[in-house]
Amino acid sequence: xxxxxxxxxxxxxxxxxxxxxxxxxxxxxxxxxxxxxxxxxxxxxxxxxxxxxxxxxxxxxxxxxxxxxxxxxxxxxxxxxxxxxxxxxxxxxxxxxxxxxxxxxxxxxxxxxxxxxxxxxxxxxxxxxxxxxxxxxxxxxxxxxxxxxxxxxxxxxxxxxxxxxxxxxxxxxxxxxxxxxxxxxxxxxxxxxxxxxxxxxxxxxxxxxxxxxxxxxxxxxxxxxxxxxxxxxxxxxxxxxxxxxxxxxxxxxxxxxxxxxxxxxxxxxxxxxxxxxxxxxxxxxxxxxxxxxxxxxxxxx
Ligand SMILES: C[S@@+](CC[C@H](N)C(=O)[O-])C[C@H]1O[C@@H](n2cnc3c(N)ncnc32)[C@H](O)[C@@H]1O
Numbered sequence: 237x238x239x240x241x242x243x244x245x246x247x248x249x250x251x252x253x254x255x256x257x258x259x260x261x262x263x264x265x266x267x268x269x270x271x272x273x274x275x276x277x278x279x280x281x282x283x284x285x286x287x288x289x290x291x292x293x294x295x296x297x298x299x300x301x302x303x304x305x306x307x308x309x310x311x312x313x314x315x316x317x318x319x320x321x322x323x324x325x326x327x328x329x330x331x332x333x334x335x336x337x338x339x340x341x342x343x344x345x346x347x348x349x350x351x352x353x354x355x356x357x358x359x360x361x362x363x364x365x366x367x368x369x370x371x372x373x374x375x376x377x378x379x380x381x382x383x384x385x386x387x388x389x390x391x392x393x394x395x396x397x398x399x400x401x402x403x404x405x406x407x408x409x410x411x412x413x414x415x416x417x418x419x420x421x422x423x424x425x426x427x428x429x430x431x432x433x434x435x436x437x438x439x440x441x442x443x444x445x446x447x448x449x450x451x452x453x454x455x456x457x458x459x460x461x462x463x464x465x466x467x468x469x470x471x472x473x474x475x476x477x478x479x480x481x482x483x484x485x486x487x488x489x490x491x492x493x494x495x496x497x498x499x500x501x502x503x504x505x506x507x508x509x510x511x512x513x514x515x516x517x518x519x520x521x522x523x524x525x526x527x528x529x530x531x532x533x534x535x536x537x
Contacts, residue, residue: 238481242490244470245461249481252453255474256303265307265472266373266448267315269439269460271431272297274319278428280456281477294325300453301326305333307451311372313443314365323361330365337372338364340410342435364443373448378441378521380405408438419504422517425457425483426502436463437519444469458484466519466528 237250237259248255252272275293278285287293297318308314314334318326330336340362350356366372385391386402393400417423417430424430436459444450446468452460455473457480464471465488475481485491486499493499519527 240481240485240490242488245465245488245490246472247455247458247461247481247484247488247490248472248474249476249478250474251476252474253300253303256300256307256453260307260451260472262306263309264449265451266309266312267440267444267450267469268304268308268312269436269450269452270300270304270314270316270454271429271452271456272300272318272454274317274429275322276319280428281479283477290322293322294329297322297326298329301330302333304451304453305367308367310367312367313372314363315439315443316363316365317360320357320359320361323363327363330363334365334367335369336363336365337369338410340364340412343411343413344416345413346416373443373445375442375445376407379408379438381408382406412438420506424504425487427457427480427483430457431459433459433463433517433519436460437467440464440467440469455484456480458487462487466530 237248237255239259240247240249248259273280273285275287275290276285287296301316304314316326316330327336327339341359342362343359346356346358350358382388383403383406387404391402393402412435414432414434415421417425417432423433440450440460440463444464444467447470449470449472450460450464451472451474452458453474455461455475458473458475461471461473461484471488473484475484482494482497482499485494486501491499517530521527
C-alpha cells in the first residue's frame with residue numbers, strides 16, 4: 237500500500253478493504269461515494285470485474301459496506317452504486333443497517349443501439365443513505381435546477397390567492413440526467429467506467445460542507461477527489477490499480493512525477509498536444525456564476 241498526501245488530499249494505492257481497516261478512523265468521514273466494480277465483466281486494466289459466483293461478489297461487497305458504515309460520522313451520508321441486477325441485493329442488505337433516503341436513477345441518453353431483443357440498459361441506480369435521518373447535511377439551495385413549468389412556460393398558479401407564478405427553480409428529483417463521459421469530452425480519462433464531474437458535483441455540494449472529508453474507496457480516475465478539491469472539501473481516494481492512481485495524482489496535482497515519469501494526460505487520436513494546453517473545464521454555480529476554471533486538464537489554483 238502506498239500513500240500520497242498534499243494539502244488535505246490523500247490517495248492510497250492499495251486494496252479498499254485493507255486501507256479501510258488499517259488507515260481510516262471510525263466515525264471520521266462526512267461523505268462517502270462508492271462506485272465499486274459491478275460484477276459485469278468490465279476490464280479494469282487487466283483486473284476482471286467478475287466474481288466466480290454472484291454470492292462471492294455479494295459477500296465481498298457486504299464486507300466493505302459494513303466497513304464504510306463504521307467509518308461514516310453519525311451525521312454522515314453514503315452514496316452507493318452498483319449494477320441494476322445487484323442493486324436489489326445491496327438495497328435489502330443496507331436498509332437493515334442505515335436509512336435509505338433516496339433511490340436515485342442516473343439516466344443517460346445513448347445514440348447507439350443498446351440491444352435489439354430486449355430493453356437496453358440506459359440508467360445506473362444510486363442509493364443515498366444516512367446514519368441518522370434527523371441529522372444529516374443536505375444543502376438543497378446549492379443544487380437547485382430549472383423548474384420548466386415556471387421558467388420556460390411561465391405558467392401562473394391561479395389556485396393561489398393572489399395568483400402566483402410557478403417556481404422557476406427546484407430541488408432535483410430522484411431521476412438525474414447527465415451525459416456519460418465520452419471519448420471526445422475534455423474530462424475524459426482512459427478508464428472504462430469514469431463517472432461525470434457533474435454527477436459528483438451535485439452529490440458533493442448537497443451532502444457535504446466546505447472543509448468536510450469525502451471518501452471514495454474505489455476511485456478509478458479520482459473524479460470524486462477531483463471535484464472535492466475544486467469545491468474546497470478534503471478527500472481520501474483509494475484505488476488498487478497503479479495506472480489509475482497515476483491519473484488521480486495528476487488530476488489532483490499531488491505530484492508532478494511518478495517514479496521519474498512526468499504525469500501527463502494521454503493524447504487522444506483527434507487532438508494535438510497544443511490542443512490539450514488550450515482545453516478548459518468550467519464549473520458553474522446554479523445561478524450561472526462561474527465557480528472554477530481549470531486548464532491543461534489539471535487543477536492549478
Ligand atoms: C467503477 S470503477 C470507479 C470509477 C470512478 N468512480 C471514476 O469516476 O473514475 C471501480 C474501480 O475500483 C477499482 N478496484 C477494483 N477492486 C479494488 C479493490 N479491491 N480496492 C480498490 N480499488 C479497487 C478498479 O480498478 C476500478 O478503477
